[in-house]
Amino acid sequence: MIRLTDIDKYYDSKFQRTFVLKGINITVNDGEFLSVMGPSGSGKSTLLNIIGLLDTPSAGNYHLYDEPVLDLKEKKKVEYHRNFMGFIFQAYHLIEEMTVYENIETPLIYKGVKNKDRKAMVADLLDRFNMVAKKDLFPAQLSGGQQQLVGIARAIVGKPKLLLADEPTGNLHSSQGEMIMDVLKTLNEEGMTIIQVTHNEKFANYGKRIVRLEDGLIRTDEIVK
Incomplete structure (x- = not known):
């Protein structure tokens, strides 16, 4: 499904080249649930952004379902984002002028989901995340943890084939975090690929x-026992 080959990401200054990622080779199969770990500054978010077609590597190749995707036109990337990928961002990226429901x-x-179906799908997630009472509030009226829950709900509501999650539980207390991880585990068992x-x-x-x-280097790549 995903194949990264010899991916580098670097920034050049006048006298120096600084690598964020170096020589990344990784394959992710359909239906996998992959966790990426490492200290701050190790390149984790950059790797996720490259996989999500939000950033471009400095060198290397990226194939998605055997299609080279680094040189795709913007319109095609938008199609992937709209119909194939879901994103959970650390910074939420909620639309401030819209309610939780919206x-x-x-x-x-x-x-292009029909109105009746949209209502049912949103209602299901509001109920699952205990946010029915918050549905008419705006992001500024929510705590950081509540905004994170809305961001997660938005990312998974359309059941994307690939879910990219950057610190999905980072702003949640432990019981909320476990609830979200249980939801992600269920989605993965239903066939969603998650990184x-x-x-x-x-x-x-x-x-x-x-x-x-x-x-910026892969130190270990291990199957969870």
Whole structure:
């Protein structure tokens, strides 16, 4: 499904080349649940952004279902984002002028889901995340943890084939975090491919495989026992 070959990401200054990622080779199969770990600055979020077609590597190749995707036109990338990928961002990226309900509903509108079906899908997630009472509030009226829950609901409402999650439980207290990880585990069991970046060893083990980055290099790539 995903194949990265000899991926580098670097920035050049006048006298120096600084690598964020170096020589990354990784394959992710359909239906995998991969956790990416490593210290701050090890390149985890950059790797996720490259896989999500939000950033471009400096060198190397990226194939998605055997299609080279690094040189895709912007319109095609938008199609992938709309119909194939879901994103959970550390910074939420909620639309401030929209209510909780409208934020969660937005990806379904872009996908052309019928109004009746949209209502049922959004209602299901609001109920699952205990946020029915918050549905008419705006992001600024929510705590950081509540905003994170809305961001997660928005990312998964359309059942994307690939979910990219950057610290999905970072702003949640432990019981909320476990609830979200249980939801992700269920989605994975239903066939969704998930790649998560996390600092939490316990939550990393919800994945079936853990890749550890250090200084932009893959140090280990192990199946979870």
